[in-house]
Amino acid sequence: MSARTQSPAGNNSTPSESWPLVLRDSVKEVFSMMVGSEVMVPDQGDPAVVTEVTGMVGLAGELCGVLSLRCSKGCASKIASRMLGVSIAEAASHMSDAIGEICNMVAGNFKAKLDGMQDKCMLSVPTIIMGGDYQLFSVAVGDRIELPFLFDGEAVWIGLEVRS
Amino acid sequence: MSIRALIVDDSSVMRKIVERCLRQAGMDLGQVHEASNGAEALALINENPFDLILSDINMPVMDGLEFIRHLKEMENGKNIPIVMITTEGGEKSVLEALALGAKGYIRKPFTPDQVKDHVIPVLGSQS
Numbered sequence: 457m458s459a460r461t462q463s464p465a466g467n468n469s470t471p472s473e474s475w476p477l478v479l480r481d482s483v484k485e486v487f488s489m490m491v492g493s494e495v496m497v498p499d500q501g502d503p504a505v506v507t508e509v510t511g512m513v514g515l516a517g518e519l520c521g522v523l524s525l526r527c528s529k530g531c532a533s534k535i536a537s538r539m540l541g542v543s544i545a546e547a548a549s550h551m552s553d554a555i556g557e558i559c560n561m562v563a564g565n566f567k568a569k570l571d572g573m574q575d576k577c578m579l580s581v582p583t584i585i586m587g588g589d590y591q592l593f594s595v596a597v598g599d600r601i602e603l604p605f606l607f608d609g610e611a612v613w614i615g616l617e618v619r620s
Numbered sequence: 621m622s623i624r625a626l627i628v629d630d631s632s633v634m635r636k637i638v639e640r641c642l643r644q645a646g647m648d649l650g651q652v653h654e655a656s657n658g659a660e661a662l663a664l665i666n667e668n669p670f671d672l673i674l675s676d677i678n679m680p681v682m683d684g685l686e687f688i689r690h691l692k693e694m695e696n697g698k699n700i701p702i703v704m705i706t707t708e709g710g711e712k713s714v715l716e717a718l719a720l721g722a723k724g725y726i727r728k729p730f731t732p733d734q735v736k737d738h739v740i741p742v743l744g745s746q747s
Contacts, residue, residue: 489730489731490728490730539633539636539637540633540636541640550633553631553632554633557631557634560728561728564707565707565728565729574708574711575711579678579708581630
């Protein structure tokens with residue numbers, strides 16, 4: 457069974473048509489500035505991801521929901537390696553921390569780009585799930601954005617489920 | 621003289637990134653101390669002299685705002701310049717940190733140049 461995020465509403469519409477673009481820019485900025493590598497938006501189709509690491513940050517307040525990142529262990533280690541400037545082997549023990557921080561910064565950057573949301577929405581401490589045999593149900597019945605990216609050719613999926 | 625810096629963040633990855641940014645900015649750092657929350661930082665300040673503190677706001681055990689409150693009550697801590705590094709960047713918490721005595725803040729994500737631009741003036745203002 458592959459890991460998926462599921463909204464009870466099954467609603468794919470977004471609160472604002474601009475939100476996917478805002479989220480995409482937020483992700484690209486965080487990777488560019490803090491990982492030192494660009495993430496690419498796939499040209500064609502949705503890249504398959506072997507979900508072995510999932511990072512999540514909750515949003516509470518005027519904007520409620522969950523921001524998530526899914527990728528393989530190898531990809532998570534590579535992200536940690538780039539962030540720390542150490543070898544992939546050395547970075548492996550830091551992958552949870554690194555993915556949690558990425559989620560935290562993407563969520564923070566996203567809400568900072570929404571007018572007036574900065575002080576009306578708080579972020580939780582990140583949570584990391586290792587493994588992919590799970591299903592995640594959000595009680596935030598609302599809207600869902602899922603965006604695929606490529607980091608060094610490997611798939612990274614960013615999800616945002618919100619009830620605004 | 622080398623700058624004695626203390627980096628306070630619950631993320632070990634973020635602490636390393638901040639240190640790397642300071643070094644990439646060309647700062648002459650001596651030994652850099654790390655703490656994962658405000659309480660750990662206060663214990664380190666009791667035992668070591670520091671020229672600069674960079675601190676997260678959202679941390680378990682003791683957050684960055686509470687940390688500044690205690691720091692400003694310490695004879696050997698009240699004059700150490702502190703710059704906040706935060707994901708939240710919300711007006712309320714940032715303004716509160718500045719009102720409590722923080723010299724500036726950097727919002728994550730950041731570049732080494734942004735760290736340098738915020739830290740150098742703070743160090744300069746101490747001399």
